[in-house]
Amino acid sequence: MNLCHSRKRRILTFFYLILLVSSFASYSVVTHKIQQNETLFSISIKYNVSISTILDWNPGISPNSLRVGQSLKIPQPDGYLYEVKKGDTLSSIAKLFFADVEDIKKINGLTSSTIVPGQKIFIPNSAIGKGFNNEKSIIWPTYGTISSLYGYRVNPISKEYTLHKGVDIAAPTGTPVFASEDGVVEFVGENNGYGLMIQIDSNSNTFIYGHLSQINVYKGQYVKKGQLIGRVGSTGVSTGPHLHFEVRREDKLYDPLVLLPSRNNIYVLDERESAYGVGGE
Structure with missing residues (x-):
């Protein structure tokens, strides 16, 4: 008692x-x-x-x-x-x-x-944003761990050898996703394997943010670099919570890691990096 x-x-x-x-x-x-x-x-x-x-x-x-x-x-x-x-x-x-x-x-x-x-x-x-790495013109869209690189690979779900068009950043569901550059929202909503997706066009780049759990922008909206636009999820064809991030220029695909700041300094206020469980598609 x-x-x-x-x-x-x-x-x-x-x-x-x-x-x-x-x-x-x-x-x-x-x-x-x-x-x-x-x-x-x-x-x-x-x-x-x-x-x-x-x-x-x-x-x-x-x-x-x-x-x-x-x-x-x-x-x-x-x-x-x-x-x-x-x-x-x-x-x-x-x-x-x-x-x-x-x-x-x-x-x-x-x-x-x-x-x-x-x-x-x-x-x-x-x-928000004090920890962004601004050494290049675009910033990391979310904080997490790279779980799948750009390039040809065996798809973990279809088992086919196909081009992975972006990078996967594994992070817990609900992790904030930020606009990597100023631009106009061209698409929001479900898009097949991408799940909940946002497309933002800047003056020089087109950005794809896929597998989101939530979308916080609407089509036609102008967004600033560093603005919170959604949350990480595992919608669409996915093996775990992560952000699928693509970059295109004039319809040509680019490896996002070539354009982003150093992957060892995603967050610049602290050199130490936390490891998350991987997820990807």
């Missing part, structure tokens, strides 16, 4: 500490009810958040699906939410968002680096 009471007390203390930490966090979530003639653009201006942020916090909506009276979650300030998983550290989470640990601790009111599974961590948009 005493053991049961002690366990309940520990559980209550745990949730009290989580609530206490949350109460000191310097962000909030506003519920906005859509009014007549409002658009994603007008709502983003009203709250000073990006359209991609609104789409990330409200999965499944699109510019054409908005209806009067519909409720939207809007973070203040602009930013994204991450739910801590087993094995996560503040350092590993910071790398996923190319952010600095101290910025994350500050806005979440954290006085130590201790986090627990299920805890919600807010990543302010202003903190």
Whole structure:
């Protein structure tokens, strides 16, 4: 009986500490009810958040699906939410968002680096990108481990010898995916083996982001380099969560590793790199 009471007390203390930490966090979530003639653009201006942020916090909506009276979650300030998983550290989470640990601790009111599974961590948009490697014109679209290179290989699913048109970057489901260069979104949606896919055209390149779990942009949208455009997944023909990343110039395929910064310095705020389980297609 005493053991049961002690366990309940520990559980209550745990949730009290989580609530206490949350109460000191310097962000909030506003519920906005859509009014007549409002658009994603007008709502983003009203709250000073990006359209991609609104789409990330409200999965499944699109510019054409908005209806009067519909409720939207809007973070203040602009930013994204991450739910801590087993094995996560503040350092590993910071790398996923190319952010600095101290910025994350500050806005979440954290006085130590201790986090627990299920805890919600807010990543302010202003903190994202400090860890991008900008030594070349395009940046790494996500943080992870290369699980399959560009070139001819035996396809792990079909067992046929075919050209792998891009590189696969293995990362946990939900890992942020960022635009590698400024451009216009030319395609979003399901595309056969690519699963949920985004195509973005810049002045000189066409980028393909495949196997996503979520899409945070819409066709015709202009996006900036480093903007969060979606989340890693395993949709389509895939053997595990990863991002399939292709680069084309004038319809000619290029090995992305030739154009990207060094694969040994994906995240430049910290020389140490975390290893993830591989996935690919």
